[in-house]
Amino acid sequence: MKCNFVKKTARTTILLLTFSFILTSCEREIGDDAVLATMPTTANIYTDNPIGLTDQFFESFDPASGANTVGFDVDNTVAYQGRSSIRIDVPAPNDPNGGYIGGIFRDRGLGRNLTGYDALTFWAKASTTAQLGSVGFGADFAQNKHQVTADNLPLSTKWVKYIIPIPDASKLTQERGLFLFSAGTQSTNGLGFTIWIDEIRFEKLGTVKLIQPYILNGANLTVDGFLGSTQVLNQSGATFNLANGQNITVNAAPSYFEFSSSDANLPQENRVVSNFALGNDGQVFTTVVGTTGSAVISAQLSNTLASGSLTINAAGTFVNAPTPTVNPANVISIFSDTYSTIPGFNPGIFAGPNTASITAPINGGNQHINYQSIDFIGMGWTGTVDVSSKTMIHLHAKLVGAASSNLRVELIDFGPDGVDNGFGAGGGTAGGNDISSQLIQDQWVSINIPLNQFNLATGGGGFGNPNRNNLGYIVLVSSNGASVLIDNIYFY
Amino acid sequence: MKIINYKHKVVALALVGIVFGFSSCEGDTEQEVTTKFDLVFSDEFDVNGAPNPSNWGFDIGRGPLNDGWGNNELQYYTDRPENVTVQNGFLIITARNESFQGFNYTSARLKTRNLFEKKYGRFEARIKMPQGKGMFPAFWMLGNNFCEAQSIDAQGNVFCDPTKPNYEEGNILWPQAGEIDIMEYLGNKPTEVFGTIHAPGIFGGGSLSKKYTLPNGRFDTDFHVFGVEWTENSINWYVDNVLYSTITKAQVAEAGGEWAFDNSFYMLLNLAVGGNLPGSPDANTSFPQRMLVDYVRVYQ
Numbered sequence A: 001m002k003c004n005f006v007k008k009t010a011r012t013t014i015l016l017l018t019f020s021f022i023l024t025s026c027e028r029e030i031g032d033d034a035v036l037a038t039m040p041t042t043a044n045i046y047t048d049n050p051i052g053l054t055d056q057f058f059e060s061f062d063p064a065s066g067a068n069t070v071g072f073d074v075d076n077t078v079a080y081q082g083r084s085s086i087r088i089d090v091p092a093p094n095d096p097n098g099g100y101i102g103g104i105f106r107d108r109g110l111g112r113n114l115t116g117y118d119a120l121t122f123w124a125k126a127s128t129t130a131q132l133g134s135v136g137f138g139a140d141f142a143q144n145k146h147q148v149t150a151d152n153l154p155l156s157t158k159w160v161k162y163i164i165p166i167p168d169a170s171k172l173t174q175e176r177g178l179f180l181f182s183a184g185t186q187s188t189n190g191l192g193f194t195i196w197i198d199e200i201r202f203e204k205l206g207t208v209k210l211i212q213p214y215i216l217n218g219a220n221l222t223v224d225g226f227l228g229s230t231q232v233l234n235q236s237g238a239t240f241n242l243a244n245g246q247n248i249t250v251n252a253a254p255s256y257f258e259f260s261s262s263d264a265n266l267p268q269e270n271r272v273v274s275n276f277a278l279g280n281d282g283q284v285f286t287t288v289v290g291t292t293g294s295a296v297i298s299a300q301l302s303n304t305l306a307s308g309s310l311t312i313n314a315a316g317t318f319v320n321a322p323t324p325t326v327n328p329a330n331v332i333s334i335f336s337d338t339y340s341t342i343p344g345f346n347p348g349i350f351a352g353p354n355t356a357s358i359t360a361p362i363n364g365g366n367q368h369i370n371y372q373s374i375d376f377i378g379m380g381w382t383g384t385v386d387v388s389s390k391t392m393i394h395l396h397a398k399l400v401g402a403a404s405s406n407l408r409v410e411l412i413d414f415g416p417d418g419v420d421n422g423f424g425a426g427g428g429t430a431g432g433n434d435i436s437s438q439l440i441q442d443q444w445v446s447i448n449i450p451l452n453q454f455n456l457a458t459g460g461g462g463f464g465n466p467n468r469n470n471l472g473y474i475v476l477v478s479s480n481g482a483s484v485l486i487d488n489i490y491f492y
Numbered sequence B: 001m002k003i004i005n006y007k008h009k010v011v012a013l014a015l016v017g018i019v020f021g022f023s024s025c026e027g028d029t030e031q032e033v034t035t036k037f038d039l040v041f042s043d044e045f046d047v048n049g050a051p052n053p054s055n056w057g058f059d060i061g062r063g064p065l066n067d068g069w070g071n072n073e074l075q076y077y078t079d080r081p082e083n084v085t086v087q088n089g090f091l092i093i094t095a096r097n098e099s100f101q102g103f104n105y106t107s108a109r110l111k112t113r114n115l116f117e118k119k120y121g122r123f124e125a126r127i128k129m130p131q132g133k134g135m136f137p138a139f140w141m142l143g144n145n146f147c148e149a150q151s152i153d154a155q156g157n158v159f160c161d162p163t164k165p166n167y168e169e170g171n172i173l174w175p176q177a178g179e180i181d182i183m184e185y186l187g188n189k190p191t192e193v194f195g196t197i198h199a200p201g202i203f204g205g206g207s208l209s210k211k212y213t214l215p216n217g218r219f220d221t222d223f224h225v226f227g228v229e230w231t232e233n234s235i236n237w238y239v240d241n242v243l244y245s246t247i248t249k250a251q252v253a254e255a256g257g258e259w260a261f262d263n264s265f266y267m268l269l270n271l272a273v274g275g276n277l278p279g280s281p282d283a284n285t286s287f288p289q290r291m292l293v294d295y296v297r298v299y300q
Helices: B012-016 B068-072 B249-254
Strands: A003-009 A018-024 A044-046 A072-075 A085-090 A101-106 A119-126 A130-137 A148-155 A160-165 A177-183 A193-203 A209-214 A220-225 A230-233 A237-241 A247-252 A258-261 A284-287 A294-301 A309-314 A332-335 A346-351 A357-359 A369-372 A376-385 A392-399 A408-413 A429-434 A444-450 A471-477 A484-491 B039-043 B075-077 B084-087 B090-100 B103-107 B109-111 B121-128 B135-143 B150-152 B158-160 B179-184 B192-198 B208-213 B224-230 B234-239 B242-248 B265-273 B289-299
Touching: A044 A177, A085 A101, A085 A177, A119 A130, A119 A148, A130 A160, A130 A193, A148 A160, A160 A247, A177 A193, A209 A294, A230 A294, A230 A309, A258 A284, A332 A376, A346 A357, A392 A408, A429 A471, A471 A484, B075 B265, B090 B265, B103 B265, B121 B135, B121 B179, B135 B289, B179 B224, B179 B234, B192 B234, B192 B242, B208 B234, B208 B242, B242 B249, B265 B289
Parallel strands: A220 A309, B075 B103
Antiparallel strands: A003 A018, A044 A193, A072 A085, A085 A193, A101 A177, A119 A160, A119 A193, A130 A148, A130 A177, A148 A247, A209 A237, A230 A284, A237 A247, A258 A294, A294 A309, A332 A484, A346 A376, A357 A369, A369 A484, A376 A471, A392 A444, A392 A484, A408 A429, A408 A471, B039 B289, B084 B090, B090 B103, B090 B289, B109 B265, B121 B224, B121 B289, B135 B179, B135 B265, B150 B158, B179 B192, B192 B208, B224 B234, B234 B242
16 A cells, blocks of 8 residues: 655754655655653752652762761751751761762752752751862763762851753753762861751753863864874863853863864865764763874754864874884783783872873773873872882883983882882882983883882882882982883883 | 942732723733833834934043943943944844953944934833853933033042033033933843942932843843833833832932923933943853844833
């Protein structure tokens, strides 16, 4: 049977009518009046009870991160409105149950349709004037795709209404993450205090105005993009103006933004970067696919241009450090893709105040460490490592800063107690070796230092010639801000 | 233009309860608020370029007494396109943060003085406000015998100075000439506007004024209509389809004022920066800021 009908397409926002006569198969199309099933639009989150939240109600951040799970409660003697409020007892930093408190509230169902609202609002007061470390919505212990937070809002000892704008509510068609908070005693010098929160809900205020969205904290950055490297677009947010004339700036997940690249209209073979993708962690990233040219990444939020941009200069194929050839049986590896390494490596377990950045990019499946403009940095790992059976330390280094850069390598041993508690009585020993003369600009060099040649004194009181039974840190020190790539650190 | 809280009760509904208009409206709410529909003046701002010189002149500089137009406003008014232009169907008045003639802000102030002046009627404009503390836009009216050629005498008193080129015979000083503020707005209170009259006995801090608060919106994110209907006995103020203030001749007398509203007035549109009422721009006020006017219409 032929199905013959006039198909009329009408959009609610555009007065455009197209008429066409179409011969189709006999499949029923969705009529123009049909309303697609949507999630509930429940606005309330907490009034005198949690509204539509999970049974657990307060879902704490991981206690392993120091989150205190016992400081959250409902207070039936204090309320802004009604008979109860949420009570948060912010712990002291050394509280055995955890030194800060924070977590989320989630919808007990599949999520809510929040597209009709423009702000999260709540009332709060505290037992002393203090700052609320972080508050917002969109954290769901999954992708946190639409997370929004405001940092360090000032708390008063009387009830105040807080407004957290929704950057673009059209994105929130199915949201489980309804509320999040985090509080510590940074603003009270370590003294615990109490916060009460009440009347948490989403509202359509109509009085929230977007002033300025931003990505990359508003900075215009330029990076070299090696083929295959990923470039993350983060540090995004927006400033809004409220009805009381005050501005508020919130962190906003990159999913609220539309990203664009200046090379988007080039033929595929001339593209510098790929299309944008969303990672499992809610981050937006692009991959460098070209070896020549430049692309400028910019973004918009609600049709408003964001400040900040990322210029990616294609830098060709990254040359990784050579593959080490020492027999693995003779190696204790700290950092390398070739050898199995000791657990818990951290390329920047501490760093001096003038160190610009520490990153660990991966190119072609091979990871190195990029130290930019360092004064001093410490690499660490889980516990200590006994390298007394070895005679040498190896590392690959590629100087990417000025040719006159100086660099010293130091070894720090914690002593028999295995704990970093200083030299002298603490049992720690340390010594340094100057490798400045071995560095070559833009070239990987293989540096091999005998372990009995760490003779130089170190900062903090190391006398040189450290013990090697409880090695805790490898430190790099530069007096002129060296920038260097490091790979394949091992003892043999 | 100092403003205090309105002192008199609004007698709104009695005045506009029963209205029959000649428009083709289907009885929508606008008919309850406005009663005059015979269009006698309009500028739709449909021609790109400088504002139509048949309708608009400009106030330039800092005021005749060089005191920020009596309010310690911070801007220097110009007629440059950077500060005033018509584009894409809107009059755009732009306040800029720039060094000009020794001052740090520029903007514009337009007037229909000697071009369009009228006694009584409905005076209306559709406007979208700028944003931020220190922004002080207004749509208002002055009696056409208001003296612009002011000077200060040896005793420190303001007088109308016949030696100035813009002196007009018969001009009188403010507030004798009367002032009707159809709309004034402060950039750091985005949901409020206020309407005011100044006249002898009821001027400055003693003016009669009333505030209107938008229930679910802001004046700097959308256009809204601001107007007055002025008769020999009363002035009504409205925003969109809400009549929010009425002042009658009797109320003015009760307040110890003179009804200075029985002669022709002209209209002004301006965007001031800073001054006694709004305060100065702060770190969050970004420049340039724009006041957009879609149209100005006058009915009787």
